[in-house]
Amino acid sequence: MKIKINKEIILSTICCFIPTILCIFVYDKLPGSLPIHFDASGNPDGYVSKEIFIFVMPFVYAALNLLVNVFINNDPKRKNASKVIFTLSKWIIPILTILFCFISILSALYENINTSTFVLALMGLVFIIIGNYLPKCKQNYTMGVKLPWTLNSEENWNKTHRLSGFIWVIAGIIQIASAFFRLPQAIFLTSVAVMVIVPIAYSFILYKKGI
Structure with missing residues (x-):
């Protein structure tokens, strides 16, 4: 299995660390734990410590992003896939990382947010x-x-x-x-x-x- 590092992989991986940068700016305002899971009503029901959320989880997402890109780039029939879905699949991890981490941060800072x-x-x-x-x-x-x-x-x-x-x-x-x-x-x-x-x-x- 080939691992070809290109600008797209580098940029998408860097995007996985955007929540870390954002959290550093509001570090003192964040509580000791942040929500990472929400129930069907939008209420947080799962938490991790602030340190894990900021300094560990982004590395997990970045590693997952690299793994997804490796599998997609090594698909023998990758040329058959729709270019839009192909691109979306390669960016889905960093996009979701940014969006859901942003939601977690807002939920931690503003308890009444739905x-x-x-x-x-x-x-x-x-x-x-x-x-x-x-x-x-x-x-x-x-x-x-x-x-x-x-x-x-x-x-x-x-x-x-x-x-x-x-x-x-x-x-x-x-x-x-x-x-x-x-x-x-x-x-x-x-x-x-x-x-x-x-x-x-x-x-x-x-x-x-x-x-």
Whole structure:
């Protein structure tokens, strides 16, 4: 497995340390522990010490970012992937690191802030973007609905990804609606389950039909 270091990998890895830089400026204002997990209502329910959050977690995210880039760059069929999804996949770790660390910092500084609206809306937007490009994603081993049946048949792959793209866009819209209109949590959870289960079931049905 080749590890090719380029400007994109260096820049994306550096971005994983932006929260550290931000925390240093407000270090004295931060409490002894910061939230890293939130419940369905947006309330923090998991914490780590300030030192671990600032000086340890960014290295974990940076290492994960390097690992993701190595796998993507060494995919034998990487040229088949949609360029947008390919680029998004390589930047997803630093982007999420910055956004969610920023949410954690705000939650630590301002106890009354509700993070659920922002998180759900962001997730919905990501789902819509991915859903729009899934039908354009050709067979590869890194991105998309990678199942034995989709990887075995190009027709199965294409049909499964067309359906998946539609479902992901609808689920993204539901998530954004949940963020701003406080839809029942069951609707949000059902949409996520449909995103995962339906494409798998559909792909298997196509396989049984010889596609």
